Amino acid sequence: MPSRILPLALVLLTLALCAAGREAVPVGQDPAIERRMMTLAQELRCLVCQNQTLADSQAPLAADLRQEIRELMQKGQSDEQVKQYLVARYGDFVLYRPPLKSQTWLLWFGPGVLLVGGLTALYLAILRRRRLLADEPLNPDQEERALALLSEDEGQPS
């Protein structure tokens, strides 16, 4: 009996070890750089599949550029420097967050200005109509009706 159990046990043990498998290998080598790269890539536009971020795109150029960014980051470049690197080659088009420069003031400040302007116009309009509606005197017909109603109240026939 024992002589049969041992080989069986070994087989079972091997099977168990195979079934356990290993932890999957992350695609990027260095997790910290990988995270930084993906965060930055979320803000960059893929030039081939132009509706996707560089992070999500499966296009070969996107994979190449992600690799390029990894290498630049490994060399110690900052996020800003990596962005400059890409902009020098592909233009502002590659940035999903438009840079803040005089040409983009309208874009970045427009909504805020519109909000302040809109709210101001609204409150001024409300105040103005309050004044207008308060000052409006009754016209003669309305005045007559008002008097008639008031005298009704006092028990006299209209």
Added chain:
Amino acid sequence: MRYLRYLIPLAAFLVLTGFLFKGLWIDPHTVPSPLIDKPAPAFRLTQVADAGKTLSRDELLGKVWLLNVWASWCVSCREEHAVLVDFARTGVVPIYGLDYEDTRDAAMKWLGTLGNPYQASLFDPDGRVGIDYGVYGVPETYVIDKTGTIRYKQIGPITPEVLHDKIVPLVRKLNA
């Protein structure tokens, strides 16, 4: 005067319509190159035909030349290739190729079948030089002047019209 206020929405809309109209004729997909009028990025690459020989950008200074980015797997490159082969025969300007993300075998076979308009073709298997030049789709072509500055980029295949209207006049001007 206060009536003018009510015209603001209409006025704004008309301005918007003007932009939308203009927009109908613009292709939102093309990415113009920021490298126009800037120095062509330096490179030193082996040649497709001969892995032992290299070619660098500096060796090409002093003349006007075209850099045509191509690949054997690129379908639209076939369309433009015939045009390039004919153009090369005219000898107006030397054409150098950048074989992008390709293998030597496939590239040589392709050139053998379709003709070789290039003085030499540079081998860029991992696309690094392509990235430096802002290549994002194949084919693309650059016109580079005697000082090594990029003067024009053609996105997409070269057609006889593009040659006639843009490239040949520019080359003539740069050579003058």
Added chain:
Amino acid sequence: MIAELGSFSLMVALAVALVLGIVPIVGAARGNTTWMELARPSARALFVLVVVAAACLVASFVRDDFSVLYVATNSTRALPLRYKLAAFWGGHEGSMLLWLLILSFWMFAVSLFSRHLPLAMVARILGVMGLIGVGFLLFILLTSSPFERLLPAPEDGRDLNPLLQDPGMVAHPPMLYMGYVGFSVAFAFAIAALLGGNLDATWARWSRPWTTVAWSFLTLGICLGSAWAYYTLGWGGWWFWDPVENASFMPWLAGTALMHSLAVTEKRGAFKVWTVLLAIFAFSLSLLGTFLVRSGVLTSVHAFANDPRRGVFILLFLAVVIGGSLALYAWRAPKVGLGERFELISRETLLLTNNVLFLVAAGAVLLGTLWPLFVDALGLEKQSVGPPYFNLVFVPLMAPALFLMGIGPLARWKKASLPEIGIRLKWAFGVSIVSALLLPLALGKWSALAAFGLWMALWVFAATVANLWSRLRSLSGGLASRLRSLPRGYLGMLTAHVGVAVFIGGVTLVKSYESEKDVQIDVGDTVAMGPYTFQFKGVEDGARENYIYGRGTFEVTRNGRPAGTMHPEKRQFVGQSEPSTVAAIDRGLTRDLYVSLGEAVGGTGSTAWIVRVYYKPFVDWVWGGCLVMALGGTLALSDRRYRLARSGRPAIEPALSATAPA
């Protein structure tokens, strides 16, 4: 034959639409009853004719009639029946016919449910809708007919885009169009009021249900689109600020503003002219969206194949409809009166502040969406505007709106008392702030953004509950009878606001606490994500009706205990160069597990794959919230005042006929 019948039906429809667009409106101006009475029958006839055309197109798909060009480009013999039906709106031409079909459906609905409206008004409303129909019919017949022939007919079609072969495709476009196109009714009401010079509180009351129902459909439509993108695009996103998404979101924002503005105009007869302008804006944004998607002016996943000629036609149509309505507005609006007075601190003001916030938000989205176009048209360097911009700009605009959402319903009409509101809400305020500060700690990671988002969601929820509680307290009887006695409009409002709270909660939680792992995995390997472990069992190949697939298997365990199996797929459709990804999603009330296959690696003989695993907490609250919002809208629609008695007249008559116009 059938295709020609469809074309013919559309041509007759054009003639009817012309009659509908001109005669009743002129009749209303002249007081000619016979001409005005033509409106309803014409609208109904138009509907029938468009249904016939639509049926012809459906028949062509079902019969695999590949001599019809549109069928050949969007279908194939092997395509399952339900997708042959959905292929109706799979391409540009068919989707235009869908637009027209839904427009004529709304016309039909208005013709049925308008007995309480003065004839002149009905004539104008249907007339305006008819004119819009004329524009679409001309566009379809002249540039985009789905009935064009392809001769000789090919043996088989080119197939529907695989991304569209999905239940999402069956539901999303029709629902979206019901909303989008539904705003044409509110628009027509507004134009009719401007034309007739009878802009008053009653007009607002009549407009409201139509606006609410369109808004509810649009909410559902956008929700479906987002949910569909989530599982079909393979990378776990559900909103990309893509131009076409924005094109449907802008009318939603304007429509929300419109709904709230109509409340003010109905109650106070105030800001009538502003409400009319909003109705014009909402529908204009719908039309603009239709233009953007088809003109090739913007890059988008959704964009249909384009042609500048079509773009010019639509732009011209836009210019006429929107330009015309804004010109009419500029002409008639100054003559309209002010309505009743209200204080600076009042429910009216809060509702109008909501308007400003939502409209500025719509403006910001418009600005961001069109910015690349502006810059390019001016010859400047091309720029892109994406999620980083929209998120940065949109969120600060919506935050005040969310805060006001708690206060508004408690404010009195005409004159509100801040101290009183403060007393009623102090509990809600306190509870929401404290919970929002503590919850992130319980969830594992504290961040200011998470706390803020949670506060907004909890605040709206708590304030809404406080509102309901104080309302219930003043009634008598059992809870059920008390709830039943509350106006449905009020309950609808509460429900919709709760929906917003749920939505904001979901967005905050998923954005702050989601995690993702991008790994290379081989058979037997595992990936861990929080308490979950995913073990890869391999990918097996197979084939279905019109594609071959690779189906992955992942065994999931939670804290060691089995928690299910997940099967992400990669599908390769015949005739498509790229495979599509179908993610495997394990949905739950508190989290989604999301696995998608990237690509096989290692060459032949290797069983390794690149795989993305996502943990998305509370992401289903995003769509759950939208559903609750739409439910709120539906509830509001079932309010007593809109209920029609057997005679077809509303159960509660509008308060006056003195305002019935000439």
